Amino acid sequence: MKKTALITGATSGIGKAYAVAYAAQGYQLILTGRRQELLESFAHDLSTYFKIKVTVCLVDFTNTKAFNSFISYIETALPIHVLVNNAGYGLKKVLQRIHLMCNGIWSMYMLKQVFILHTSFQLTLKY
Template sequence: MRRLALITGATSGIGLAFARVYASHGWDVVVTGRRQERLEKLVEEIRLRFGVEASFVVADLSEVGAPQRLIDYVTSLGRKVDGLVNNAGYGLPEGFIGNAFSSHEAFLRVMMHTPTELAYLVLPGMIEQKFGRIVNVSSLASYLPASPGDTLYAPVKAYLTRFSQGLHLEARDHGVHVSALCPGYTYSEFHDVTGSRERISQTTPEWMWMGADEVAREGYQAAEANRAICVPGAPNKFLSALLKIIPDDWALELISNHLRKMVR
């Protein structure tokens, strides 16, 4: 029987690309997101294009109990999760105090609690069968100090990167590969949703951007090679290395200067 991958946030961008990448390597996939029409189209495409099984679950990962419901769905198919891609995520515009605290609670649940819980739910089965793949889609932002107006994003991604490293060490002797994927600027709907597309496009050179397909391919390869951290793209690798050695106050000033350019 083919392996099965569960991929969250698969209606667009990196999550959608991951669904195609796993299917192209012969995995069955279960995809989840909030937009049913897009999930239906993706599942149909995967079945026809790659000849594997594909199904979807419409889910709001900010809801308590959503991770368990996803696992229950996979179990109802008579399957288990062999690969998990924790990709679902978004940004909150309008700053910290510009959003209701309930919005921050939902953000933290989607970005931190849900990927952690899903990993907790699938890891025992992976260890038992001595095979598993977990990819946590983090960000190059995990290497940066938090920026004003996006106060929670970088800290959440830093958690996801460090969580992945710890889980990588805990699981590696059991045939389970855990990787944190830390992309930089990626062509997707992320900046359209936050309303920052025009500003970022004007202030960020084209050589810093990558396509979602390329990012997903590198993430897949990193998980297969059991690399704890994957920073895709040469410019991003250089930046991540630089950010490890420069003082935080320098990094804060760099962020401040970049934000000033965006505001102009």
């Protein structure tokens, strides 16, 4: 069975680098980001070059409804073997909309909790 890596903030920078690294190791990927065109193009390139399955999830973690929909999706997409929690904001956006950052941090915290709980449950069933 192929392993799956969930990488948030995969459209650029460190998230993009992690996506390439895990794709090169043969992982299936679930990539999240807010910039649809960039994310889909990148996913297509990875899928074609590395011959892996890449799922794109366009999600803004500051949007509670979008976050809840994403959590529902990943609960059915599991098992996820690796979580690279890289979603974030550019500094300019943080300074302009600081109140959204708090919600985004809470959303990412909740994403980690769902991942940890599900992984713990899987390990309990396995052993």
